[in-house]
Amino acid sequence: MTSSKDPILAAFGSRVRQLRKERSLSQEALADEAGLDRSYIGQVERGEKNVSLSNICRISNALNVPPQSLLETIYVHQE
Amino acid sequence: MTSSKDPILAAFGSRVRQLRKERSLSQEALADEAGLDRSYIGQVERGEKNVSLSNICRISNALNVPPQSLLETIYVHQE
DNA sequence: TTGTGACTATAAGTCCGTG
DNA sequence: ACACGGACTTATAGTCACA
Numbered sequence: 001m002t003s004s005k006d007p008i009l010a011a012f013g014s015r016v017r018q019l020r021k022e023r024s025l026s027q028e029a030l031a032d033e034a035g036l037d038r039s040y041i042g043q044v045e046r047g048e049k050n051v052s053l054s055n056i057c058r059i060s061n062a063l064n065v066p067p068q069s070l071l072e073t074i075y076v077h078q079e
Numbered sequence: 080m081t082s083s084k085d086p087i088l089a090a091f092g093s094r095v096r097q098l099r100k101e102r103s104l105s106q107e108a109l110a111d112e113a114g115l116d117r118s119y120i121g122q123v124e125r126g127e128k129n130v131s132l133s134n135i136c137r138i139s140n141a142l143n144v145p146p147q148s149l150l151e152t153i154y155v156h157q158e
Numbered sequence: 159t160t161g162t163g164a165c166t167a168t169a170a171g172t173c174c175g176t177g
Numbered sequence: 178a179c180a181c182g183g184a185c186t187t188a189t190a191g192t193c194a195c196a
Contacts, residue, residue, distance in 0.1 A: 008136050026159060037191055042160060050189065052129045052170085057087050057153065066154075068147035074136065075145075105178060116172050121180065128170070131189075 010047035011073045012056075017045040019063045019070075033062035089126030090152045091135075096124040098142045098149075112141035 020030050027045070031038040035058060043049045044059070051059075060067040099109050106124070110117045114137060122128045123138070130138075139146040 006133065008132060012132055028159075037193090038159090039161085039193080040191060042162085046161080048162090050131045050133050052131050052189070053087060053091055053135065054085065054129050055190085056132065056150075066150075068150040068153075071135075071145075071147040071150065074147075107178075117179095118173080118181085119171055122171090125180080129189095131170075134171090 006047065006050070008074055009050060011075075012051065012070060013045040013047040015070050015073045016041075016059060016063070019065060020045075023063065030059070030062055034058045085126060085129070087153055088129060090154075091130065091149060092124040092126040094149050094152045095120075095138060095142070098144060099124075102142065109138070109141055113137040 020027070025033075027041045028038040031041045034041070034055075036055065040049065041059075044051055044055075056070060057067045060070050063070075099106070104112075106120045107117045110120045113120070113134075115134065119128065120138075123130055123134075135149060136146045139149050142149075
């Protein structure tokens with residue numbers, strides 16, 4: 001499931017990338033801030049990783065945004 | 080790390096429990112809606128599990144709330 | 159500076175049960 | 178209806194070398 005194109009993970013990753021670029025950070029710089037690996041951040045941004053809640057918060061913290069703002073672009077079909 | 084008291088996971092779990100009870104659902108009923116295991120939901124609510132983004136969305140979908148509302152009670156220290 | 163595939167260790171998550 | 182545990186399978190975390 002890690003590498004399958006899950007639109008949720010893709011939306012999350014795009015959001016991270018958007019916020020990172022707004023701050024003119026490299027993946028490496030963001031990774032450093034978050035205490036994560038550079039390539040891991042890249043994988044997250046490409047929607048290849050099903051990120052855990054801990055890491056969502058680490059990344060949001062590194063970006064100086066509340067964690068829920070990283071989920072803002074995720075739309076789940078309500079019935 | 081599974082059983083350590085991470086306040087982020089605890090806050091998330093409490094929020095899930097709160098919303099579940101508002102809907103008068105049992106853990107089993109919620110698990111069924113979300114396509115997850117009954118005991119897993121219990122562990123999540125007790126803050127014992129580091130939930131993945133996919134499962135955050137599954138649970139939020141089962142509760143009929145947007146995923147970011149499950150993170151609303153999580154406050155990360157901004158510097 | 160980033161994309162990518164491969165890799166190992168550990169945690170996620172399931173399924174069975176108990177009180 | 179829930180907490181909790183053991184044993185189990187599968188996914189994620191986290192890192193690396195290289196394109």
